[in-house]
Amino acid sequence: MNEGVEWALHCCLNLAWAGPERAVTAARLAAFYELPTAYLNKQLQALAREGIVSSTPGPRGGFRLARQPEEITVLDVVTAIEGRDPAFQCTHIRKRTPNNGTLLDDDFRQPCLVHQAMARADLAWRRELAGQTLADLKASIEGVAPGAAEGTRGWLLGGGG
Amino acid sequence: MNEGVEWALHCCLNLAWAGPERAVTAARLAAFYELPTAYLNKQLQALAREGIVSSTPGPRGGFRLARQPEEITVLDVVTAIEGRDPAFQCTHIRKRTPNNGTLLDDDFRQPCLVHQAMARADLAWRRELAGQTLADLKASIEGVAPGAAEGTRGWLLGGGG
DNA sequence: GAATAGGTACTCGGATAATGCCTGTCCGAGTCTAGTGGG
């Protein structure tokens, strides 16, 4: 799985803590985790394309959450980075079997059951991710780390290095 | 996800249909789906290392299932090919945050909640795959394609091309 | 003093290289078989 997924999730949480008033630049988000700025910017662009964050250019520009944290699921962030395709790609090798005369032609009217089995697992994975919003994650973290919210917000918006 | 997963699953099913009496060569399994023989052999080696199939060298050699289909889950096959590592790798960027004085040190005694969220999804995925055995899959296919069992066995063991 | 035009600095955005993993291939080690010669 793409490494940017982890970056995107943490950055979205940070943007949630930063609040919607002011935008946070990619450089500042990258500095927070010592990540390569330009590459993180690429991930943020992907989030912007999917309407998860909104970007504003120019001075005082940067990124902010485009929706409320309650309206953004973890799945949204993951699919924005990874794309919509499921991990398991059925290449239909089953249909390349020899002598379809022996194997009934009717066999191939049915969907590939191997594909179905993998699709079920993929669905369970997506369902689990879709069941958690950024707000849930944010609340959980604040529960175990009360200082995280204000501390992160202060560092991102303040001038501190 | 590795393309070999699809190959391995179909090949394991074919080995189940072929039965334990005679081994099936990698070349024959590859010919069944028009796959590159040497590369499929590589995947079968991975299955052999994990004890899912057993290999016998020499003439009349080849591969056969090492266990009963009831004792092989889809997850077993997937992890044999893909490895045991979960798709999401937590690189702990959270621990690289600046000024740990401001952010409470206690924060970092807790496990990363982003990681936990992804791990829960991974667990759901694995649980779904572990819930299905090769025997289940085999029975489902035989249900919709009654000729598959005998047809496949005949092609694999017989001399037909 | 206030408004405006211009310049400047800053930000995102997409186009462009470098790296690592997956894909694909090859040849060698080991083993069973078949044939051959001898008892």
Added chain:
DNA sequence: CCCACTAGACTCGGACAGGCATTATCCGAGTACCTATTC
């Protein structure tokens, strides 16, 4: 006729290149701000 030996062929097994996606980077388009000038 039966057995042992030898040669052969066949199979897996791991070591060796190629292609593509991910990683990383750079420069250009656009915008807001600041400054200087003019009314």
